[in-house]
Structures are given as structure tokens and as C-alpha cells.
Amino acid sequence: DGGITQSPKYLFRKEGQNVTLSCEQNLNHDAMYWYRQDPGQGLRLIYYSQIVNDFQKGDIAEGYSVSREKKESFPLTVTSAQKNPTAFYLCASSMFAGGFTEAFFGQGTRLTVV
């Protein structure tokens, strides 16, 4: 089935650790995005990538890093510099058809710092 797969669904991190969230899509979409969702905050953009080997910071990029070595993959690393990483992380992708279309989302990863 075509879609966006995020893993793991739940992740626990000790303070001071880096962790990497996986996002893979088989929709052949050009653009991929990472959002963070906190209760009552809506979705906030962390990083996005419109083509392979290129990515841009979103509104809340501090403490995060990404790579886009393959079109289908856009992993997000939450570093120890991110002071409040407990949140729900959503990956999304969209295609370019005369302009980027609506974004399709994965099922999310819930990250908890213990």
C-alpha cells in the first residue's frame, strides 16, 4: 500500500540522549516535512525538504537535525540540545504538480523523555 510510515510509534529517551525518528514514503512525493504537535498548540514546522540533498529550517528547528539522502526517506534526529522534546511528531509529504499539493501525514511518533 502507498503511504507514509513513521517508526517507532512510541519512543522513550533519557535526558542527554540523541534519538532518531524514521519517516519513509512510497508515494514518490517530492517534498517531505516534520511537524511537532503539543496539546493546544497545533502543528509547528520543524524542517522541510523539497528535493533530495536539500532541506530548510522551519519555525522551531533548534535542537533538531535532518537529512534527505533519498527521495523516500527523511529521518529526524532529536538532539540533547532540544530542551523540551516530549511531544507528538508527525511526518508529511506532498507532490509537486504545478505547485506543491496538500500534505499527507504519517501516523506519528510519540516521544517521551524519562
Add this chain to the structure above:
Amino acid sequence: EDKVVQSPLSLVVHEGDTVTLNCSYEVTNFRSLLWYKQEKKAPTFLFMLTSSGIEKKSGRLSSILDKKELSSILNITATQTGDSAIYLCAVKPNYGGSQGNLIFGKGTKLSVKP
């Protein structure tokens, strides 16, 4: 600063009721407005609106954009318990001829009681 504001933030209704969710925006160079439904994890796409006054409809859901008022409404008629979800509004701006990324509101949490 670009922003999207949704109201109400939460709403409780009974099955069979009709509800109207509101979304207003302040965005430089508006391109499109999107509605998503988020039940448990992944937001699912509902509508994309680009032209003022043209209603988009899907079953019991409909939405319309008013560019003059910088707003959109999402109507749900004959609500069912399965409509319980967070409804997200997002706006895509144009930045210097290229598309900006989605700017999300905080969402409206709808609870439909049997």
C-alpha cells in the same frame, strides 16, 4: 507574522446536531486554505480551498472560503460519534512566487455525544 486562528477551540454536541467550525487567517499573499481531520494520530485531508465563494462538499461535510473576510467555515450536518476529532485548518501562502509551507491553527476539538 502570519497566523491562523480557529474557533471554538473545543465543542461538544449531540448526534444529529449541525456544527460550524471557524478559521480566520492573517497571511501575506494567500494561496490556499486546507482542512484536515485528526482522529487519533495522522491528520487526514478533507478540503483545499483557493477560490472565494465556491463550496466544497463531501457527504455531510462542506466548506467555503471568504477571501474578503479572510476566513473559512467547515460545516458538518447530522453529526455522528465518528465525527469526533480535532479539525485542523491550515493556510499555504505564496512567498515571492514560490509556495510557502502550511501554517496551522491550533485546531477545534469536536466531541459528539450519542
